[in-house]
Amino acid sequence: MRTGKLNNTIFHLVLAAVGLVNLFPLYFMVTGALRDRLRFSPQDLGVPSDPHWENFAELFDRFGFARLFANSLIITVIAVLISIVVAALAAYAFSQLSHRLLGFSFNLIVALNAVPPIVVIVPIFVQLAGIGLINNLLAPILVYVGFLLPFNILLLRNYFETIPHELLESARVEGANELTVIWRVIVPLARPPIVALGIVDGLWVWNELLIAVMLLQREEIRTLAAGIALFSTRQTSDLALQLAGSVVATLPLVLIYVFAQRAFTRGLVAGAFR
Amino acid sequence: MNIESRLPNHSRSAQGAPRAKGPRGWVLALFLVPAFVWLLFVFLVPIVQVIVTSFQRRSLTGSRWVGVENFQFLFTVDSIFWIAVRNNFVLLLGIPILIVMCILLAVLLFEHTHLQRSSNLYRTLVFIPYLVPTVVAAQVFAVVLRADGPLNAILNSVGLGFLMQAWLSDPNLVVFSILGVIIWRSLGLGVILFLARLATMDVGLLELAVVEGASWWQTVRRVIIPELRSTIYFYSILMVITMFAWVFNFVFVMTRGGPAFASMVLELHIFNYVMGRQQPNLAAATAVVLLAIVSIFIYLQYSLRAQPVRETS
Numbered sequence: 001m002r003t004g005k006l007n008n009t010i011f012h013l014v015l016a017a018v019g020l021v022n023l024f025p026l027y028f029m030v031t032g033a034l035r036d037r038l039r040f041s042p043q044d045l046g047v048p049s050d051p052h053w054e055n056f057a058e059l060f061d062r063f064g065f066a067r068l069f070a071n072s073l074i075i076t077v078i079a080v081l082i083s084i085v086v087a088a089l090a091a092y093a094f095s096q097l098s099h100r101l102l103g104f105s106f107n108l109i110v111a112l113n114a115v116p117p118i119v120v121i122v123p124i125f126v127q128l129a130g131i132g133l134i135n136n137l138l139a140p141i142l143v144y145v146g147f148l149l150p151f152n153i154l155l156l157r158n159y160f161e162t163i164p165h166e167l168l169e170s171a172r173v174e175g176a177n178e179l180t181v182i183w184r185v186i187v188p189l190a191r192p193p194i195v196a197l198g199i200v201d202g203l204w205v206w207n208e209l210l211i212a213v214m215l216l217q218r219e220e221i222r223t224l225a226a227g228i229a230l231f232s233t234r235q236t237s238d239l240a241l242q243l244a245g246s247v248v249a250t251l252p253l254v255l256i257y258v259f260a261q262r263a264f265t266r267g268l269v270a271g272a273f274r
Numbered sequence: 275m276n277i278e279s280r281l282p283n284h285s286r287s288a289q290g291a292p293r294a295k296g297p298r299g300w301v302l303a304l305f306l307v308p309a310f311v312w313l314l315f316v317f318l319v320p321i322v323q324v325i326v327t328s329f330q331r332r333s334l335t336g337s338r339w340v341g342v343e344n345f346q347f348l349f350t351v352d353s354i355f356w357i358a359v360r361n362n363f364v365l366l367l368g369i370p371i372l373i374v375m376c377i378l379l380a381v382l383l384f385e386h387t388h389l390q391r392s393s394n395l396y397r398t399l400v401f402i403p404y405l406v407p408t409v410v411a412a413q414v415f416a417v418v419l420r421a422d423g424p425l426n427a428i429l430n431s432v433g434l435g436f437l438m439q440a441w442l443s444d445p446n447l448v449v450f451s452i453l454g455v456i457i458w459r460s461l462g463l464g465v466i467l468f469l470a471r472l473a474t475m476d477v478g479l480l481e482l483a484v485v486e487g488a489s490w491w492q493t494v495r496r497v498i499i500p501e502l503r504s505t506i507y508f509y510s511i512l513m514v515i516t517m518f519a520w521v522f523n524f525v526f527v528m529t530r531g532g533p534a535f536a537s538m539v540l541e542l543h544i545f546n547y548v549m550g551r552q553q554p555n556l557a558a559a560t561a562v563v564l565l566a567i568v569s570i571f572i573y574l575q576y577s578l579r580a581q582p583v584r585e586t587s
Contacts, residue, residue, distance in 0.1 A: 011382050018379065019399035021458070026402065028424055029414045042423040090309035093302040105310075112317050114572050116519030118541045119561040120320035122548050123327065127320075146316025149309055178301050207407045209523045210545070225409045229527045239417055246410040253405045 026250075033244035040240045055244040063241075064220065065227070065248055071216075072206060072224040075137060079144035080201040084194060086145065087152030092182055094153070095160035096168075106157070112150040117210055125214050139215040140223070144208070148201050159193045160186060199260075203253070224249050321565070327558035344559035355560065358538040361449050362567075365517040365539070368453045369510055375457070376464030376509070381498060383465065384472045397469075404462035412527035415455045416442065419528075442529055445536035452524050452537060460516070464509055471505040472498070507575070514571050518564060540564045 034051035035044060037058075059065040094106055124143060125134070133139045163186060171181045187194070212223040213230070222230075228245045328344055330337040348355045383397055403411065418424050419441035426438040441451040479501075483493040499506075522541040525531060531538040531546070540560060547557035 011385070014379075014382060015396045015399070018461075019396065022399055022403050022462075024424075025411070025414045025418055025458075026406070028418055029410070032417070042417055042420050043427040045424055045427065086308045086312060089305040093305040096302050097299060109313065111572070112313065114515050114519075114568055115317060115321070116515075116541065116561075116564055116568060118519070118522065118544050119324055119565050120317060122544070122554065122557055122561060123320040123323035124316065125548070126323075126554070143316060146312045149313055149316075153309060178298070178305070207409065207523070209409055209526065210541070214545075214549070225407060225523075228407075228413055229409045229523070231413075242413060243417070246413050250406050250410050253407065254402075257405050 029243050029246050029250075032240055033247045035240045037238055037240040040238075042239065052240070055240055056248065058241060059244055059248060063227075063231075063245075065224075065245065067220055068222055068224045068227040069248070071137065071221060075140050075144065075212075075223060076202050076205040079141045079148065079205050080198055082141070083145040083148035083152055083201060084156075084197055087149050087197075088156055088182070088187070088190075088194070090149075091153050091156035091160050092178075092186060094157045095163075106153075109150050110154050113154070117147065121211055121214055128215065133215075135216055135218045135221050137216075137221065140211055143211055143215065144205050147211075148204070152197055152201065155193060155197060156190070159190055163189055199256075206253070324558045324561050324565075327555055328562045331555050340555075344555050345563075347556065348559055348563065352556075354535050354538055354543060357535055358540045358543045358560075359563075359567075361537060361539050362518055362521075364449050365453055365456070365521060366514065368457055369513045369517070372457050372460060372464060372513060373506060373510060375461060376468050377494075377499070377502065377506075379461070379465045380468035380472060381494060383469055397466075400465050401462040403459045404466075406459065408459065408523040409527050411455060411459050412524045415458075416528045419451055419455075443533050445533055448529060448533065448537040452521070452528055455528070456516075456521060456524055460513070467505055467509055468502055471502055475501050511572065511575050514575070515568060518568050518571075540567075 028045075031044075031046075031048055032040070032042075033055055034048045034053065035055075036048075036050075036052055037055060094102060121143075128134055128139050167185055167189075168181055171185050176184065207225055208223075209225045209229055212226045216222050216226065228242070228249055231242050231245055327337075329339055329341060331340045331343065379400060383400070406414075420426075421438075421440040421443060425441065429435060429437045439447055442448055475498075479497050480493065483497050488496070518540065521539055522545065525537055525539050525542050526545075529537045531542045540563070544557045544560045544564070547553045547560060
């Protein structure tokens with residue numbers, strides 16, 4: 001497009017400004033996390049000269065952050081895995097069958113993407129409380145799988161439809177049953193969207209707060225997101241520690257991004273709906 | 275992949291091959307069962323239950339039907355309900371701003387990629403906020419936006435002290451402050467989306483515009499924006515849903531709905547009814563209202579789109 005010195009300068013100026021605005025909160029988070037807890041002042045803007053690394057140790061020793069981290073990790077990995085498998089099965093079926101009822105139910109599933117979680121979490125909470133599944137890691141896993149399904153099914157079905165029929169036919173001719181067809185033909189072909197889904201879903205579950213707070217109410221069983229959100233009620237004046245907690249929650253995501261940048265952005269393009 | 279195949283209910287299988295019938299059809303139908311069962315229990319049954327609960331009132335002797343009493347309470351007596359509704363709609367105002375900013379940034383980044391290869395750094399910079407978990411963003415900004423916090427400190431030190439505000443404790447400002455944080459975080463995704471769409475654009479169109487001597491603004495208006503229409507459409511639906519259904523994280527962490535309910539939103543209102551005030555019926559009624567509002571918006575946007583648009587990509 002149009003080049004020219006002026007355009008170039010404007011470009012750099014605008015993007016530098018955006019970059020600053022985007023980075024400052026993170027800078028503040030990291031420097032704040034390393035400050036002296038007792039003398040924390042929100043006005044401090046410089047890099048701390050004596051970084052208090054023990055703030056992080058404090059998180060893990062006294063506030064059980066390792067536990068929170070593990071809870072989040074378990075929930076995220078299991079929920080995403082199950083959801084993708086269930087969605088892939090259904091998406092495959094949707095892409096191979098045709099029936100008016102199926103078309104209708106697929107549209108219904110797509111519409112479910114718009115349902116606010118708060119609307120369904122209340123009765124779900126009541127049900128689960130009745131079965132005694134509150135404060136059990138199984139509860140959010142079950143709920144998250146369900147919540148991820150509409151989006152996963154939508155994306156996977158659209159992708160499966162682009163797979164040439166001949167490939168599937170030839171596998172079937174060689175005597176493969178449906179499951180084998182999926183496992184040996186579809187899955188390898190669909191690796192990009194599956195990976196992308198895994199990332200988008202994983203991000204969503206990791207971030208999720210509402211369901212986590214309602215279904216996991218005892219401290220040891222909480223997720224990282226819930227821990228950080230509720231941290232501020234218990235320790236309103238210990239800002240350094242709060243920021244340290246935030247750093248711990250963000251670091252894995254940043255690291256994953258750095259190492260898997262392309263898959264990440266491709267995943268986010270696919271993750272338009274989240 | 276062309277756009278048509280990404281719309282739901284694309285009823286031909288790939289390359290027009292015949293659909294499965296007979297015994298194979300039954301096996302495939304079986305594959306649908308786990309998903310259907312799951313969706314039934316996570317979405318359909320709860321939605322029905324919520325609707326039913328909203329017409330009831332629980333008492334010591336069980337639940338009884340009270341018709342629209344709960345809704346009447348919400349609409350006439352519950353002033354916080356209306357504050358919440360107003361705030362959710364105020365948040366919607368941020369969407370046009372968000373879209374404009376995303377497009378501008380995407381165009382800038384696109385131009386630059388076209389010219390040089392060094393834009394990866396900038397693209398990362400733009401995208402970083404989206405990596406940050408919403409609760410983290412909310413928590414950090416809760417500190418940054420304090421009256422005695424760094425934002426005000428910076429404003430003061432560069433001589434803009436008159437711009438200092440009680441960002442989160444001023445009832446008139448708080449919703450806009452929260453909106454700002456939401457925009458901060460959502461910008462990255464939008465830019466990536468628009469960039470991806472621009473990348474599939476026919477560059478010849480741009481070159482034609484240059485040849486015809488179009489100004490930058492004209493090129494944007496007449497070439498780029500029409501190309502981005504479908505992305506703008508999807509993104510705005512996504513953001514509308516977000517402003518009604520996905521802002522809980524921000525409000526809960528930053529203000530808990532305060533000061534004095536000034537930043538209450540429907541999600542939090544429902545949450546409070548359930549967790550704090552133990553009023554599941556009012557919670558259900560509010561949830562029904564929320565669901566209705568979201569459904570209306572989706573329907574409106576969908577029907578606005580009803581004119582068939584020829585997309586090439």
